[in-house]
């Protein structure tokens with residue numbers, strides 16, 4: 001077993017290098033905004049996987065790339081070279097996690113440009129510091145391939161370039177089905193996200209997920225004001 005302190009492992013985890021179950025190697029998460037990569041970026045990922053690991057790349061369920069099998073002595077040189085190559089790694093800390101969207105941009109059922117919206121929200125909010133992890137999803141139509149009800153905040157494409165907003169979902173050891181709150185114009189997605197993150201920052205506790213916070217505060221004035229604020233973005237049709 002590798003002899004590295006728990007503090008160092010935590011530091012590396014916060015930077016996207018996770019200790020593997022063999023307790024010898026690391027796996028690094030490389031961020032693919034909106035689940036997309038250019039052929040040039042894919043070549044760079046393949047290059048660092050060959051040079052610093054075992055030549056394997058895994059696509060995660062949240063559409064990022066992970067390279068397993070990195071020896072500890074390769075961690076720092078790999079970080080340096082990935083930075084030089086413009087590969088972004090991380091997304092494993094508290095705060096806004098890598099955003100996920102379905103392929104609604106090209107899918108025949110897509111009612112909105114999911115990848116464009118996902119990239120815009122990624123650029124604005126990815127890794128924004130919060131009391132706990134926060135997952136944002138975008139799905140292009142009611143077929144719901146990206147499963148909006150299982151995320152802290154999610155948008156579902158709706159006709160006339162509008163978005164149905166869901167909040168408070170989570171999935172894992174404990175699951176909560178997110179609640180649909182309102183339907184907004186596409187252009188209001190950033191403002192709605194800001195309102196949700198501000199509420200979480202103001203009231204959330206460490207290790208408390210957004211859905212648990214909302215359930216805890218359901219009878220408070222602050223919660224009611226928060227919901228009214230979100231409903232204030234409702235599209236006028």
Ligand code: SF4
Nearest residue numbers: 102107110140141145
């Ligand atoms: S949710 Fe709709 S738009 Fe997105 S991939 Fe599924 S069918 Fe296509």
